[in-house]
Amino acid sequence: xxxxxxxxxxxxxxxxxxxxxxxxxxxxxxxxxxxxxxxxxxxxxxxxxxxxxxxxxxxxxxxxxxxxxxxxxxxxxxxxxxxxxxxxxxxxxxxxxxxxxxxxxxxxxxxxxxxxxxxxxxxxxxxxxxxxxxxxxxxxxxxxxxxxxxxxxxxxxxxxxxxxxxxxxxxxxxxxxxxxxxxxxxxxxxxxxxxxxxxxxxxxxxxxxxxxxxxxxxxxxxxxxxxxxxxxxxxxxxxxxxxxxxxxxxxxxxxxxxxxxxxxxxxxxxxxxxxxxxxxxxxxxxxxxxxxxxxxxxxxxxxxxxxxxxxxxxxx
Amino acid sequence: xxxxxxxxxxxxxxxxxxxxxxxxxxxxxxxxxxxxxxxxxxxxxxxxxxxxxxxxxxxxxxxxxxxxxxxxxxxxxxxxxxxxxxxxxxxxxxxxxxxxxxxxxxxxxxxxxxxxxxxxxxxxxxxxxxxxxxxxxxxxxxxxxxxxxxxxxxxxxxxxxxxxxxxxxxxxxxxxxxxxxxxxxxxxxxxxxxxxxxxxxxxxxxxxxxxxxxxxxxxxxxxxxxxxxxxxxxxxxxxxxxxxxxxxxxxxxxxxxxxxxxxxxxxxxxxxxxxxxxxxxxxxxxxxxxxxxxxxxxxxxxxxxxxxxxxxxxxxxxxxxxxxxxxxx
Numbered sequence: 076x077x078x079x080x081x082x083x084x085x086x087x088x089x090x091x092x093x094x095x096x097x098x099x100x101x102x103x104x105x106x107x108x109x110x111x112x113x114x115x116x117x118x119x120x121x122x123x124x125x126x127x128x129x130x131x132x133x134x135x136x137x138x139x140x141x142x143x144x145x146x147x148x149x150x151x152x153x154x155x156x157x158x159x160x161x162x163x164x165x166x167x168x169x170x171x172x173x174x175x176x177x178x179x180x181x182x183x184x185x186x187x188x189x190x191x192x193x194x195x196x197x198x199x200x201x202x203x204x205x206x207x208x209x210x211x212x213x214x215x216x217x218x219x220x221x222x223x224x225x226x227x228x229x230x231x232x233x234x235x236x237x238x239x240x241x242x243x244x245x246x247x248x249x250x251x252x253x254x255x256x257x258x259x260x261x262x263x264x265x266x267x268x269x270x271x272x273x274x275x276x277x278x279x280x281x282x283x284x285x286x287x288x289x290x291x292x293x294x295x296x297x298x299x300x301x302x303x304x305x306x307x308x309x310x311x312x313x314x315x316x317x318x319x320x321x322x323x324x325x326x327x328x329x330x331x332x333x334x335x336x337x338x339x340x341x342x343x344x345x346x347x348x349x350x351x352x353x354x355x356x357x358x359x360x361x362x363x364x365x366x367x368x369x370x371x372x373x374x375x376x377x378x379x380x381x382x383x384x385x386x387x388x389x390x391x
Numbered sequence: 392x393x394x395x396x397x398x399x400x401x402x403x404x405x406x407x408x409x410x411x412x413x414x415x416x417x418x419x420x421x422x423x424x425x426x427x428x429x430x431x432x433x434x435x436x437x438x439x440x441x442x443x444x445x446x447x448x449x450x451x452x453x454x455x456x457x458x459x460x461x462x463x464x465x466x467x468x469x470x471x472x473x474x475x476x477x478x479x480x481x482x483x484x485x486x487x488x489x490x491x492x493x494x495x496x497x498x499x500x501x502x503x504x505x506x507x508x509x510x511x512x513x514x515x516x517x518x519x520x521x522x523x524x525x526x527x528x529x530x531x532x533x534x535x536x537x538x539x540x541x542x543x544x545x546x547x548x549x550x551x552x553x554x555x556x557x558x559x560x561x562x563x564x565x566x567x568x569x570x571x572x573x574x575x576x577x578x579x580x581x582x583x584x585x586x587x588x589x590x591x592x593x594x595x596x597x598x599x600x601x602x603x604x605x606x607x608x609x610x611x612x613x614x615x616x617x618x619x620x621x622x623x624x625x626x627x628x629x630x631x632x633x634x635x636x637x638x639x640x641x642x643x644x645x646x647x648x649x650x651x652x653x654x655x656x657x658x659x660x661x662x663x664x665x666x667x668x669x670x671x672x673x674x675x676x677x678x679x680x681x682x683x684x685x686x687x688x689x690x691x692x693x694x695x696x697x698x699x700x701x702x703x704x705x706x707x708x709x710x711x712x713x714x715x716x717x718x719x720x
Binding site for chain 1: 611613614616617618619620621622623624627628631632635636639712
């Protein structure tokens with residue numbers, strides 16, 4: 076399968092004023108690497124507030140003006156410039172946003188879904204397609220004339236997912252699509268992503284919900300302190316977690332209630348607490364001396380898996 | 392939304408209006424009564440009279456009646472629509488106000504519309520191009536004009552366009568020596584240009600600054616981010632998502648500016664000797680014409696109240712969220 080989206084060594088930083096006019100470069104994402112193929116769901120799993128959403132914004136070229144983006148983002152093998160992103164966004168790649176706040180509060184749902192049209196014919200065409208997709212997602216014709224504040228949580232979620240499919244995309248980026256929803260709606264939402272996958276659409280699921288990730292994803296990228304530290308297969312999250320590679324992923328798996336509820340000490344280093352060596356150094360129980368000073372690279376360990384740990388590097 | 396709710400809504404507004412009017416009527420009356428203005432002296436204009444004649448006049452104006460009784464009379468007359476007789480014009484106050492207000496109304500209405508439309512447009516252009524030279528130019532203009540008193544701006548405009556360039560007459564509502572009823576439309580319109588220009592230029596600053604800030608906020612909102620992610624951009628984006636979301640606060644602000652409009656008209660009419668309600672208010676104040684002055688206070692209170700009411704009503708037509716909730720008030 077061809078790679079649909081490749082994100083290579085992406086870092087995002089913000090210029091921050093500390094004391095007076097002193098500036099510092101606050102790195103929120105230090106090294107993010109991942110790839111998605113057609114018909115694949117890749118989850119990026121990271122804690123809340125770790126800057127995961129910035130990845131989505133970086134792909135769409137909608138980062139705030141004071142953000143600094145480095146690294147490569149490739150779509151279908153072609154590196155994307157800001158202009159390219161503006162060209163393909165909303166067509167080849169679409170965003171499923173977090174919440175109803177991403178819908179214009181003063182616009183009717185169908186108008187938001189249809190988006191800007193240059194002509195009346197275009198509007199009519201899109202309106203028909205919008206109705207079809209809404210129908211498919213169990214959204215009644217009344218919903219078309221509602222305003223965002225009138226939607227229930229589940230309806231809002233279905234509307235957000237439907238807006239994504241109106242464009243007939245190759246890749247869907249879903250930014251935290253599950254929090255605040257009841258179990259049934261979560262299930263329903265995740266099923267929508269499975270359907271997309273079946274249609275050959277690649278899905279990048281950005282989430283902090285490990286259950287959601289395990290439920291639908293083919294592979295899971297673990298995001299820790301601004302780094303992707305491991306990209307594991309879904310099947311590896313089973314048994315005793317013996318197939319998981321990185322010590323953090325292992326302990327994350329063991330921390331689940333079903334797998335022992337073991338919690339490790341310490342916390343993720345915050346943005347700006349950048350350490351020289353491995354970001355997991357302080358909490359790791361199998362660290363080497365070199366981990367303190369050197370930062371491991373994300374290496375391919377075959378079978379579509381990657382890990383950032385010296386333990387798995389050749390010669391160790 | 393049903394009729395009953397609307398009726399209830401306007402019922403409440405009406406009660407508030409009555410309470411406000413009574414309060415304004417009483418307070419302004421008490422303040423003027425406590426002021427050193429003596430109606431008899433004001434009436435006499437310094438004419439020498441005998442003690443006996445003065446006593447008759449005091450009797451006539453009721454200077455020695457207790458204040459509570461005076462207030463009561465004032466309110467009773469007010470309810471009957473009798474605002475008294477102007478000392479300057481020797482005509483019923485209500486007639487004077489209607490005549491002068493009509494003259495000012497044209498001035499204020501045009502300025503209101505021009506400042507609203509122009510201010511909004513400038514704000515949108517500046518907000519869309521935040522940080523560019525256009526934005527900076529708009530900002531500098533707005534800060535400068537907001538810091539400058541409107542009568543001073545009026546004087547500058549008068550100097551430039553009337554004195555140096557000579558494009559417009561220096562002032563008055565109609566040419567000197569012509570009765571206002573005999574003046575042609577052009578003679579009248581040409582004298583309206585400079586006062587309107589002044590009021591508009593002054594009035595557009597707050598609305599432009601406000602619109603600019605609102606738009607930059609909307610443009611960094613989540614829903615604009617989402618719209619961008621769907622490929623919308625440029626003016627279409629501003630048109631589809633920006634304008635609608637900033638129009639409501641802008642309209643509100645513009646209706647709320649009725650008070651500043653009235654205050655501005657007072658100063659500008661004075662500068663341009665434009666015979667409107669503003670100039671009349673100044674004359675009434677300076678010449679101790681208490682009935683006329685009180686009448687203008689009442690009318691201006693109504694004027695500002697109507698502005699606020701219109702702002703409230705405009706919400707209903709623009710914001711769907713309020714359509715559902717507001718009339719539950």
